[in-house]
Amino acid sequence: DTAVSQTPKYLVTQMGNDKSIKCEQNLGHDTMYWYKQDSKKFLKIMFSYNNKELIINETVPNRFSPKSPDKAHLNLHINSLELGDSAVYFCASSPGGVANTGELFFGEGSRLTVL
């Protein structure tokens, strides 16, 4: 049973389209994240939610809009896709509060290719 699962794993689309990536965790964690990994493997945090509340919003274009319907889900919607959005997007989760040891649990990633 996958702890952090993302769909789709692969996404190929045209510039200007809108797409969504979904993430679900069954670990009972309070905090969820989206990270972007570029072609050089550099990982950068985009967003973090704690119990459905946005707590980290790094400098990300507002074409990217996260949504957390409940604490087990964090989705990422991207409008007007650009070539530079091509990357692997990782969802992650961690316990909140005093249970948080700093360990993040990652999904397998969603590879987005914008043509």
Next chain:
Amino acid sequence: GDSVTQMEGPVTLSEEAFLTINCTYTATGYPSLFWYVQYPGEGLQLLLKATKADDKGSNKGFEATYRKETTSFHLEKGSVQVSDSAVYFCALSRTGFQKLVFGTGTRLLVSP
């Protein structure tokens, strides 16, 4: 701001060779330090961590010691295996663990 610097890869070794991957950090206060590993086609997973100065994290034969005086957290393994081939990320997190700041990753290639 906080940052992590890792040695550039790829690091290419023969099986049973000694491994060192350098990692230094810049942060205010006393961050916690981590090594994550990413096997091909997979997400990252925690390899080891250290939360205070002079702590040594270890797992699966890998070790790293938190050196505050040199702001370093170098990863070592005495004898690498082909199955250790992966990308290794050094990371730090400050109090509250609200986010991890990652280094650029170092690819390790181990040949038989």
